[in-house]
Structures are given as structure tokens and as C-alpha cells.
Amino acid sequence: MPKPTFDKLPEAKRKRIIDGFLREFGRNDFDVASISLVIKDLGISKGSIYQYFEDKMDLFLFLLQECTRHKLKYIEPIKRTDFPDFWEFFRALFRAGIAFDRNCPLHSHFLHNFAQHANAPTLREWYSRLEQQTLEAFVAMVDHEVGQGLFRTDIDRFTLGYILQQMGIGIQKQLQVMGTIDPEQSMANGLPVYQGQEKALQDMVETYIKAYRPTFENIEQ
Known part of the structure; x- marks a missing residue:
């Protein structure tokens, strides 16, 4: 996670650094993504990045956390109790x-690209953790529906999740x-994935x- 020096930066500079690396990791896998190219575009020294983060993986995991946090702002307000059935909720x-x-x-591009390279040895452990957390959330959804008598019980909850x-x-x-979506092209054009x-x-x-x-x-x- 970021060192205190990163948190002390002006908000505008923090955002420039975050956006610059989101672009780089959003279009390249972890091993190909270049810190040098980003800092050149940002006009900062390579050494300064290591004043903010321990290493490349530390930077990547911070970005993953930031992206997940942003997405949860959109997902968490969606409550099952606000919908007549599970599929409306879905x-x-x-x-x-x-x-x-x-x-x-x-x-969005960062998370999409992360999923595309989930089997890369460098990231497999971290994707597996995120995948397990997501699976647990889906199993919890199944538990709720089973408890309401809406989902079948002859298939185990883990399988349904x-x-x-x-x-x-x-x-x-x-x-x-x-070919309905082309994340690489939309990223190049500065557009959302969808x-x-x-x-x-x-x-x-x-x-x-x-x-x-x-x-x-x-x-x-």
C-alpha cells in the first residue's frame, strides 16, 4: 500500500499518478506494463515512485484496491430487498x-484487463483471492434465496453460487x-469498456x- 509520502501529495498530483498507471495496467498485463513509460509521460523521476510505493506489485495492488473500492460504490447500494425477485436484482x-x-x-478497464490475465503466474494468487471473495458473496445470495424458499435445495449452495x-x-x-466489445480499442480511444x-x-x-x-x-x- 502507498507510503505516507504518497498520501501527502496534492490531490491533483495523486490523481495524475493513479490515472497514468491505470491506463498502463489497463492495456497491458502486469509483466509488460512499464513504470518507465508512465513516469516519462507524467514528467516525474523514477525514484520518486519508489518514495510512494515499495515496488511494482505494491503499486498494482493499490490500484486494484482503488478500482474495487470505486466499483463497490455502485454495487453496494443495490439491495435484494428492493426487488421483487432475484433476477431483477441480478x-x-x-x-x-x-x-x-x-x-x-x-x-473499469483496469479490472477487465486484470480478469483477462488472471492466469498469469505473477497475478494468479491475487486474482484467486478476489475470485474467492466474489464466490462467497454469490453463495450468500443463494443462501438468502434458499431461506426464502425461492431456490431449489437439491443442488448444494456452493454449486449454485x-x-x-x-x-x-x-x-x-x-x-x-x-467481437461485440473490443476493450483494447475502447481503451485506445479513451472510452468505457462497454x-x-x-x-x-x-x-x-x-x-x-x-x-x-x-x-x-x-x-x-
């Missing part, structure tokens, strides 16, 4: 993700495989709900 989570992408494009997690991953990956394709994302969410809904619902209700 849709709302994606709408919140679209708003995050639109308003925080650099943070895992399927939900993979639905979210699959929706995004399929859009990229189909710029102009928000409806395509929502339509894909509907397709996945239609395909998977019978897997979850308690037909005996």
Missing part, C-alpha cells in the same frame, strides 16, 4: 456495473469473443437468465 447489478464503466472508465459467478464471467467473455454496447450487454444478461433460471428456481414453491 439485472440491477449489471446496470450498476454499466454505470461504473461509464463514469469510471479507467478503473459458483454457477452464478461463472454466469457473470461468461457474459463478459462471450461479448468479447463475439461504450455503445450497453444494450448488447443487457440483452446478453437476459439470454443467460433465460438459459440458467430453471437451474435455480424451486419449482415446488
Whole structure:
């Protein structure tokens, strides 16, 4: 995490440094991303970065924390109790993700690129931790629905939670495989990941709900 010297910087300078490295890590994997290129663009010395962070990994993990914190501002206000059924809640989570992408494009690109390189040896441990936290959240969602008698009980809660997690991953990956979104191009143009394709994302969410809904619902209700 940042050293005290980073926290003491003027807010505008901190933002320039954060945005500069979000761009670099948002378009390159960890091993390729260049600190030297960013500090050259920022007009600061390489040594100064190590006055703010221990090393490249420390900087990356700080950015990961910042991006996750920003996204949670959009996700956390979405409460299950505000929706008539789970799938309306599920849709709302994606709408919140679209708003995050639109308003925080650099943070969104960073997280998207992080997921794309999840199997890189350097980052595998950290992605696994984040993936486990996400899985636990989905399992908790399943627990709530089971407790309300809305989800089936003949499939264990962990499996249902895992399927939900993979639905979210699959929706995004399929859009990229189909060429509907091109994160590399949108990043180069300074645009959000889903710029102009928000409806395509929502339509894909509907397709996945239609395909998977019978897997979850308690037909005996």
C-alpha cells in the first residue's frame, strides 16, 4: 500500500499518478506494463515512485484496491430487498456495473484487463483471492434465496453460487469473443469498456437468465 509520502501529495498530483498507471495496467498485463513509460509521460523521476510505493506489485495492488473500492460504490447500494425477485436484482447489478464503466472508465478497464490475465503466474494468487471473495458473496445470495424458499435445495449452495459467478464471467467473455466489445480499442480511444454496447450487454444478461433460471428456481414453491 502507498507510503505516507504518497498520501501527502496534492490531490491533483495523486490523481495524475493513479490515472497514468491505470491506463498502463489497463492495456497491458502486469509483466509488460512499464513504470518507465508512465513516469516519462507524467514528467516525474523514477525514484520518486519508489518514495510512494515499495515496488511494482505494491503499486498494482493499490490500484486494484482503488478500482474495487470505486466499483463497490455502485454495487453496494443495490439491495435484494428492493426487488421483487432475484433476477431483477441480478439485472440491477449489471446496470450498476454499466454505470461504473461509464463514469469510471479507467478503473473499469483496469479490472477487465486484470480478469483477462488472471492466469498469469505473477497475478494468479491475487486474482484467486478476489475470485474467492466474489464466490462467497454469490453463495450468500443463494443462501438468502434458499431461506426464502425461492431456490431449489437439491443442488448444494456452493454449486449454485459458483454457477452464478461463472454466469457473470461468461457474459463478459462471450461479448468479447463475439467481437461485440473490443476493450483494447475502447481503451485506445479513451472510452468505457462497454461504450455503445450497453444494450448488447443487457440483452446478453437476459439470454443467460433465460438459459440458467430453471437451474435455480424451486419449482415446488
